[in-house]
Amino acid sequence: MLITYLIFGVFGLVVAASALGMLLSRNAVYSALFLVLNFATVAVLYLILGAPFIALVQITVYAGSIMVLFLFVIMLLGAEKMPPGEPLRGHRWLAIVFGLVFLAELVLFLIYRGGMQAVVNAPSLEFGSPAAVGMMLFQKYTLPFEVTGFILVVATVGAILFTRGEGFKSRKRTLGITSGDKAE
Amino acid sequence: MENNLLFSLAPWAVLLPVFGLLLNLVFGKRLGEKGIGLIASLATGLAFLVSVLLAIALSRHPEATVVPLADWITVGQLNLAWAFRVDTLSVTMMLAVTGVGTLIHVYATGYMHKDVRHQGDPGSYRRFFVYFNLFIVAMLLLVSANNYLMLFVGWEGVGLCSYLLIGFWFNKGAEGIGNARAAKKAFVVNRIGDFGLLIAIFLLFWNFGTLEFDGIFAAAAKAAPALVLVITLFMLLGVTGKSAQLPLYVWLPDAMAGPTPVSALIHAATMVTAGVYLIARSSPLYIQVPAAQMTVAWVGALTALFAATIAVGQYDIKKVLAYSTISQLGFMVAAVGMGAYVAGMFHLVTHAFFKALLFLAAGSVIMGMEHGEEQSAHGRAPGDAHSLDPQDMRNMGGLQGRMRTTFWVYLAGALALSGIAPLSGFFSKDEILAAAFRNMPVLFILLLAAAFLTAFYMGRQIFMVFFGKARSAAAEQAHESPPVITVPLIILAVLSVVGGALNLPGVHSLGHWLEGSLAHTPTVEFIAGVALLSLAVALAGLFLAWMVYGQRRMPFKDTDPLARSLGGLFTAVYNKWWVDELYQAVILRPYQQLSDLLARTVDMGWIDGTVNGLGSAARSFAGQLRRLENGYxxxxxxxxxxxxxAIMAYLFFR
Amino acid sequence: MIPIDYFVGLSVLMFVVGIAGVLLRRNALVVFMSLELILNAANLLFVAFAAYYELLAGQLFVFFVMTVAAAEVAVGLALIVEIFRAKKSIDVDQMSSMKG
Incomplete structure (x- = not known):
């Protein structure tokens, strides 16, 4: 059992450190890379918790595609760095104080309300396997699954529409100029 | 069966003028003047026809009949209906209102045709007849109501029409707002009276739980005399406002700012008699409290004399008639105050005839003067084209030759008003004098003096207007009015002459007719001595007028011969005893100062300050709060x- | 095995760091990343309790959260690109025209 604790300890530290790294790094590219690391380590925790399917989805979808998308956007906009500083007076101070208070509250909750004795048992191999998840997904959760598919399509269309808006206009403008030229 | 059918026509007396006014209101612009006049006159004429049919029905079945039309207010125990009371009293009023009203409508079609052109606004023709029909509606509601609230609706309605019609040329008059001011004055003074009536109605409802006439009169018989006294006195306040009695008479002379048909219909024949009708209608209440009756009689008699003195010193042809109207209303109020209800109603009807006649004839004179002025203005510079007041009697004179019909009808009206036998005014006034002689000798003397002055100022008017030499170019050029004006005048003149036949001494046809609704009224017996005395007084007044104004011809714009002989007294009379100035100083000025204080200090200072302070406090607070919405x-x-x-903290420490 | 509280504690840490990122960072993209971190903290709890109660529904919920997050990122990034075109900046504080 010690090895499990050891794995959890190491990866837990990496999770915490990468999260803080994302928060603190000046460069947005570093932030994104820290986040990729964070997601990957969380995926390992998922494996410990007997969720191999979710762990793989986490790596492919989050660490793979979403974060790649982030990196692309960062580089596309050239927004890696921003000038430091805090324009809102007292904001940073307040945010830090409240964040600490919030953390303290949650920790207190854990200490006084949590069950330290409750232990996660090692789940059976079938639990969380892609086959089991797939069976449940396509039997009990068919409708939500379809709905998520629909949401993704809508999101895709929306994203295309947003980014292509300017292109439409400029194309129209070009057409207008050419027709104007013809008229002259 | 047939009678019931006739009685059920009663609502139509009100509804027909309603249709008339709606038609004119909606389609008037397309109908043209002829159509408008025809519809308005026809509506009133048909209402008169309905009244005649009701009268026929009543002659067979003299009991009072209530004709319900619709429910109005049904709250708890209160149940008020739009119900018409058909009894001899209300039908008498309806006949007078619609009969005289129809004649005045016909007259107005001709008069307003000229007046709207003279005033330069032909589009107002329709407006005039809409108001006129509305007035007939309100007046008929007033006289045919079966409860006090419906009566009050009519009471306010006629007040409103009076306001609208006095200020008909609201952009004319002194300083461009003189007429509007007169209308406002009439309205405000009437409101004081209406306040009294309203309090009386509240008290009636509070104590008797009903507003129906029959219910109230039955309950009042058992009520405490003090209560009835208070109610009747508040009602008297309403009467003094509407019927222009002391001390609220001041609006009526100013009301002459309205077109002449308005003065004839509203401010002489019908609306101002509403107070007399109200007392007659409420006679079961008044009979219970002699103190109230006495007050009413005194108010009436004092008004009669007071107004008559003022009439002597006026130069405006319509102002003289206005004060005469106040005086005659005083006669009526005195009569009903003394319990001589039949005499009061009799004088009301005959007065409607001859005073409407006098006003309309005066209107004819004014029209003739305006015409003459336009004729004579051709040769003059355009600047002083309107320098002449066509209503000032000092500018008239010698009109009898140029306006023959008008002269003769005017003479008939003046003699009737003066009380010359056997014209209608003689009989009706004599009945009041006889009642006063019997009941209250002091009032008899007051009224007799008023009668003398009446004859004097009417004689003065006749001599100044129609005799002597023309005192202005306009009077020289004046000419007779068209038949649409003169025919109603002739009809009214005939009525004024023979109107006395309604209630001849010994026959008492009106008295017997009114027994159905005024059963408790004693018949006033004819007293030969009183009759002779009043006739002698009237003749003396006329003779004195001839002495002063007829014998020596009054030269152009000369001071009144009376002013020389009476001196300061005439100045006082000419200035209406400074009553307006007195009211101005005693009531209006302090009132305005108080209003000013309240407006500036209390309202603008404290109340506005509080409200604005709250507002600006909320504003500044919101301004602080706005910083939260910084957009970040x-x-x-x-x-x-x-x-x-915070929520987590709450959950943890809960 | 590992007590559940360890996972909860780790999740709390990620959550607070995510919130701190939203509140403190001005770079819109980093703010977005912080949101993803917050979602991930929630996901970790779901998976942990799914294992604890041996209920597969918890894992499925994570699956749905991920798809929705993917959709959100797609739209959100498109918005950021569009805003960058208009404002020439991805400073969150530049988008402050909605003020009273």
Missing amino acids: VRSYALTIFLGVV
Whole structure:
């Protein structure tokens, strides 16, 4: 059992450190890379918790595609760095104080309300396997699954529409100029 | 069966003028003047026809009949209906209102045709007849109501029409707002009276739980005399307002700013008699409290004499008639105050005839003067084209030759008003004098003096207007009015002459007719001595007028011969005893100062200060609060996070 | 095995760091990343309790959260690109025209 604790300890530290790294790094590219690391380590925790399917989805979808998308956007906009500083007076101070208070509250909750004795048992191999998840997904959760598919399509269309808006206009403008030229 | 059918026509007396006014209101612009006049006159004429049919029905079945039309207010125990009371009293009023009203409508079609052109606004023709029909509606509601609230609706309605019609040329008059001021004055003074009537109605409802006439009169018989006294005195306040009695008479002379048909219909024949009708209608209440009756009689008699003195010193042809109207209303009020209800109603009807006649004839004279002025103005510079007041009697004179019909009808009206036998005024006034002689000798003397002055100022008017030499170019050029004006005048003149036949001494046809609704009224017996005395007084007044104004021809714009002989007294009379100035100083000025104080200090200072202070406090607070909405998303997120922290704290420490 | 509280504690840490990122960072993209971190903290709890109660529904919920997050990122990034075109900046504080 010690090895499990050891794995959890190491990866837990990496999770915490990468999260803080994302928060603190000046460069947005570093932030994104820290986040990729964070997601990957969380995926390992998922494996410990007997969720191999979710762990793989986490790596492919989050660490793979979403974060790649982030990196692309960062580089596309050239927004890696921003000038430091805090324009809102007292904001940073307040945010830090409240964040600490919030953390303290949650920790207190854990200490006084949590069950330290409750232990996660090692789940059976079938639990969380892609086959089991797939069976449940396509039997009990068919409708939500379809709905998520629909949401993704809508999101895709929306994203295309947003980014292509300017292109439409400029194309129209070009057409207008050419027709104007013809008229002259 | 047939009678019931006739009685059920009663609502139509009101509804027909309603249709008339609606038609004119909606389609008037397309109908043209002829159509408008025809519809308005026809509506009133048909209402007169309905009244005649009701009278026929009543002659067979003299009991009072209530004709319900619709429910109005049904709240708890209160149940008021739009119900018409058909009895001899209300039908008498309806006949007078619609009969005289129809004649005046016909007259007005001709008069207004000229007046709207003289005033330069032909589009107002329709407006005039809409108001006129509305007045007939309100007046008929007033006289045919079966409860006090419906009566009050009519009472306010006629007040409103009076306001609208006095200020008909609201952009004319002194300083461009003189007419509007007169209308406002009439309205405000009437409101004081209406306040009294309203209090009386509240008291009636509070104590008797009903507003129906029959219910109230039955309950009042058992009520405490003090209560009835208070109610009747408040009612008297309403009467003094509407019927222009002391001390609220001041609006009526100013009301002459309205077109002449308005003065004839509203301010002589019908609306101002509403107070007399109200007392007659409420006679079961008044009979219970002699003190109230006495007050009413005194108010009436004093008004009669007071107004008559003022009439002597006026130069405006319509102002003289206005004060004469106040005086004659005083006669009526005195009569009903003394319990001589039949005499009061009799004088009301005959007065409607001859005073309407006098006003309309005066209107004819004014029209003739305006015409003459336009004729004579051709040769003059355009600047002083309107320098002449066509209503000032000092500018008239010698009109009898140029306006023969008008002269003769005017003479008939003046003699009837003066009380010369056997014209209608003689009989009706004599009945009042006889009643006063029997009941209250002091009042008899007052009224006799008023009668003398009546004859004098009417004689003065006749001599100044129609005799002597023309005192202005306009009077020289004046000419007779068209038949649409003179025919109603002739009809009214005939009525004024023979109107006395309604209630001849010994026959008492009106008295017997009114027994159905005024059963408790004693018949006033004819007293030969009183009759002779009043006739002698009237003749003396006329003779004196001839002495002063007829014998020596009054030269152009000369001072009144009376002013020389009476001196300061005439100045006082000419200035209407300075009553307006007195009211101005005693009531209006302090009132305005108080209003000013309240407006500036209390309202603008304290109340506005409080309200504005609250407003600006909320504003500045909001201004502080606005900083939270700084547009920074992170700031909003921090606020939300703050809430989360607080909720977590609450959950933890709960 | 590992007590559940360890996972909860780790999740709390990620959550607070995510919130701090939203509140403190001005770079819109980093703010977005912080949101993803917050979602991930929630996901970790779901998976942990799914294992604890041996209920597969918890894992499925994570699956749905991920798809929705993917959709959100797609739209959100498109918005950021569009805003950058208009404002020439991805400073969150630049988008402050909605103020009273």
